[in-house]
Amino acid sequence: MRRIYLDNNATTQVDPRVLEAMLPFFCDKFGNAASRNHAFGWEAEQAVEAAREQIASLIGADAKEIVFTSGATEGNNTAIKGVAAMYAERGKHIITQATEHKAVLDPCHWLAEQGYRVTVLPVDAEGMVDLEQLKQAMTPDTILVSIMHGNNEIGTVQPIAEIGRLCKEREVLFHTDCCQTFGKLPINVEEMGIDLLTCSAHKIHGPKGVGALYVRRKRPRVRCAPVLHGGGHERGVRSGTLNVPGIVGLAKAAEISGREMESEPARLAALRDRLKDAIISKLDAVRLNGHPTLRTPTNLNLSFAYVEGESLMMGMPEVAVSSGSACTSASLEPSYVLRAIGVGDDLAHGSIRFSLGRFNTADEVDYVAERVVATVRKLREMSPLYEIAQEGVDLKAVEWTRE
Amino acid sequence: MPYGDKVIDHFQRPRNVGSLDKTSPNVGTGIVGAPECGDVMKLQILVDENDNIVDAKFKTFGCGSAIASSSLATEWLKGRKLDQALDIRNTDIVRELALPPVKIHCSVLAEDAIRAAVEDLRKKKGARSSAVEGNGAK
Numbered sequence: 001m002r003r004i005y006l007d008n009n010a011t012t013q014v015d016p017r018v019l020e021a022m023l024p025f026f027c028d029k030f031g032n033a034a035s036r037n038h039a040f041g042w043e044a045e046q047a048v049e050a051a052r053e054q055i056a057s058l059i060g061a062d063a064k065e066i067v068f069t070s071g072a073t074e075g076n077n078t079a080i081k082g083v084a085a086m087y088a089e090r091g092k093h094i095i096t097q098a099t100e101h102k103a104v105l106d107p108c109h110w111l112a113e114q115g116y117r118v119t120v121l122p123v124d125a126e127g128m129v130d131l132e133q134l135k136q137a138m139t140p141d142t143i144l145v146s147i148m149h150g151n152n153e154i155g156t157v158q159p160i161a162e163i164g165r166l167c168k169e170r171e172v173l174f175h176t177d178c179c180q181t182f183g184k185l186p187i188n189v190e191e192m193g194i195d196l197l198t199c200s201a202h203k204i205h206g207p208k209g210v211g212a213l214y215v216r217r218k219r220p221r222v223r224c225a226p227v228l229h230g231g232g233h234e235r236g237v238r239s240g241t242l243n244v245p246g247i248v249g250l251a252k253a254a255e256i257s258g259r260e261m262e263s264e265p266a267r268l269a270a271l272r273d274r275l276k277d278a279i280i281s282k283l284d285a286v287r288l289n290g291h292p293t294l295r296t297p298t299n300l301n302l303s304f305a306y307v308e309g310e311s312l313m314m315g316m317p318e319v320a321v322s323s324g325s326a327c328t329s330a331s332l333e334p335s336y337v338l339r340a341i342g343v344g345d346d347l348a349h350g351s352i353r354f355s356l357g358r359f360n361t362a363d364e365v366d367y368v369a370e371r372v373v374a375t376v377r378k379l380r381e382m383s384p385l386y387e388i389a390q391e392g393v394d395l396k397a398v399e400w401t402r403e
Numbered sequence: 404m405p406y407g408d409k410v411i412d413h414f415q416r417p418r419n420v421g422s423l424d425k426t427s428p429n430v431g432t433g434i435v436g437a438p439e440c441g442d443v444m445k446l447q448i449l450v451d452e453n454d455n456i457v458d459a460k461f462k463t464f465g466c467g468s469a470i471a472s473s474s475l476a477t478e479w480l481k482g483r484k485l486d487q488a489l490d491i492r493n494t495d496i497v498r499e500l501a502l503p504p505v506k507i508h509c510s511v512l513a514e515d516a517i518r519a520a521v522e523d524l525r526k527k528k529g530a531r532s533s534a535v536e537g538n539g540a541k
Contacts, residue, residue: 308441310466314406314414326441327466332505334441346438382420382470384445384462385438400437401515 004364007320008203008298008357009152009180014249015205015358021252022207025245033242034233044244051251055212058258059178059197060188067213067234068247072179073103074227075198075213076146078238079175080107082224083144083196084116087173091141095172097121097129097158098340099151104177108146117141126291127156127341135166144173149187150180153324153337153353154290155299157181164193173222179203180296183257184265189214195222201246205358206253210246213237260358268356269297271365275354276300278369283376285389289343289351300354303338303347306386307379312352315375319368324351346385346395406467407501413471418478421460423447428527433519436512442469446476446516450524454485461516468506472496472513480517488521 005013025047033048035041052063069075084094096108098120105120112118119137121129129147138145145167150157160176167174175196178187182199189197200211215237216222230239257264280286285305301324304312309323324335326349334348343351354368380386389395406414422445423430429450436443442465449458459477463470479491493510496502502510 306464308465308469311414311470314411314467325466344439345441349438349441382417382462383464384434384443385464387422387445387462395438400440400443401435401519 001318002367003318003320004360004368005320006354006356006360006364006368007322008360009296009353009355010322011202011208012205012357013359014202014207015253015256017256018206018249018252022245022249025248029244031244033244034231044242047248048242048244051247054251055199055254056214058183058187058254059194059214060190061214062217064235065189065214065217067215067237068242068250069211069213069238070209070240070243071202071211072101072177072198072200074238075200075211076101076103076175076177077107078213078224078227079196079198079215080104080144080146081111081227082237083173083175083222084111085225086223087143088116091139091143092116093119093139093142094144094146095119095121095134095137095142096146097123097148099123099127099154099156099337100146100148101152101177101179104146104148123156123340125342126294127151127154127289127337128291128294129158129163131159131162131166134163138166138170138172142170142172144175146175146177148177148180150178150185150296150299151290151337152180152299153335154301154341155180155295156291157185157294157296160194161192167195168193171220173220180298183254183261184268184297186261189216195220196224201250201253204253204257207246207249210243210250212250264358265297268360271356271360271362272297272300272354274362275356275365275369276302278366279372282369282373287343287347289338289341298356300356301351302354303343303351304376305347305350306383306389307350307376309350309352311379312350312372312375315379316368316371319371321355322353324353325349409475409500410468410471410502413474413500414467417461417470417474419458419460419474419481420462422462423449423458423460428531429524431520431522431524431527433516433521433523435515435519436465438464441465442509442512444469444473444512444516446473446513446520448480448485448488448520448524450485456480456483456485456488465509465512466506468500468502469509469512471500472502472509473516475499476513476517485521485524488517491517 031040031044033044183204197214289301309325310327459480493514496510
């Protein structure tokens with residue numbers, strides 16, 4: 001059976017060029033980058049330092065400001081808890097926003113239990129934070145603002161340069177989770193006023209289990225306490241033997257993404273719009289979730305009224321996508337991100353996230369659009385909601401039996 | 404979620420999708436669930452003059468196991484006596500479709516839909532027989 005992967009915001013296929021770059025570091029150059037007294041260690045260290053340069057250059061940073069991590073969850077935890085621990089005497093207020101990844105929200109909730117004050121800003125119907133609200137939320141004891149660049153579910157891209165400027169004015173540190181935009185949208189930590197930045201390899205066709213955290217060293221010098229204590233690697237911010245093959249893979253993935261930045265995001269955005277147009281032109285009652293234009297090039301999130309997302313996915317098993325439906329989540333709750341932008345639970349159940357990557361083609365997109373249209377039509381034929389709506393009855397006015 | 408073969412079979416080839424005339428005195432309609440909960444089932448039964456269920460139809464908004472549960476329910480309903488419709492238990496559906504624990508509520512919904520349809524039909528018949536009695540007394 002033909003298989004099509006359109007779930008690249010979850011993870012991506014490793015680029016064969018990345019794998020090739022990594023391979024020597026398993027059986028041949030397998031040294032510990034912290035071994036200072038032999039050639040095995042030196043060649044590992046050399047590779048790690050070259051990788052550091054590579055990552056730094058993609059975001060306009062200095063190599064010394066890059067800390068390697070096990071991925072974005074660790075990066076976000078380290079940035080948020082690390083800053084909170086170091087700056088507690090200055091203040092205990094942190095600002096974030098409702099559609100952040102759980103790897104940002106949960107550390108913030110945890111800090112709230114430890115006596116910090118956390119403000120979770122709402123977003124508008126397109127998933128944008130309001131800068132005026134952000135400004136209002138800042139108080140003299142605010143130490144950190146953590147607002148993501150591109151959203152993983154709905155693709156909305158936040159105005160991080162403006163947020164960075166606001167933070168600079170108030171001398172508040174600014175952390176941004178750039179998992180969905182690193183290597184896909186231009187990022188410059190100087191121009192955007194970013195103090196801490198999280199990214200991950202597996203979202204850009206690199207391996208899983210490795211990422212990087214940028215921690216600013218100058219104007220201001222950001223202090224960040226470690227989450228993992230141990231041998232004092234990564235200037236004490238992150239102990240643990242460096243994942244050399246992973247780091248080499250991350251760097252190679254970043255290098256390729258950087259080199260293709262001129263053309264690839266535009267190609268992806270065109271595919272995304274092609275998919276959207278092909279579906280929307282053939283189906284009624286489809287809603288685009290997220291911002292219509294200010295969104296990541298990879299992400300398309302649609303709600304299909306009267307249809308449940310899990311059954312839609314089941315109806316096209318050869319297509320890999322994801323859904324905000326409760327039936328696909330471990331919590332049995334529909335997506336909190338869709339709730340935050342005011343999508344009703346009924347429409348959240350019928351939402352599908354299509355996310356594109358380097359290896360997707362126009363042919364695949366056309367095929368998926370056709371399958372989506374056919375499956376939605378089939379499911380609507382067996383949907384009592386569609387039938388009731390076709391009769392002109394307002395579904396909101398119906399009295400339902402709730403379990 | 405990886406489903407068993409029977410769920411996939413009912414999902415891909417749903418039995419008895421459709422609608423019966425809900426205004427007919429011999430049709431019972433049950434609609435259960437809510438859109439914001441992610442599943443709504445409509446189940447209908449048609450009986451003959453001897454209360455034999457001669458047809459059953461469903462429409463379901465919901466996940467694969469909700470669709471499969473209602474599809475299976477219509478299959479089991481056809482040919483039964485109305486009274487025996489209520490013998491169908493959600494646990495039978497769970498067993499037949501090998502539903503995982505998180506999907507048990509789908510089978511419960513199917514049982515509820517059967518009850519609602521039977522109740523609707525009995526209400527219609529009750530109203531009719533009391534109307535007949537009323538006529539007789541005149």
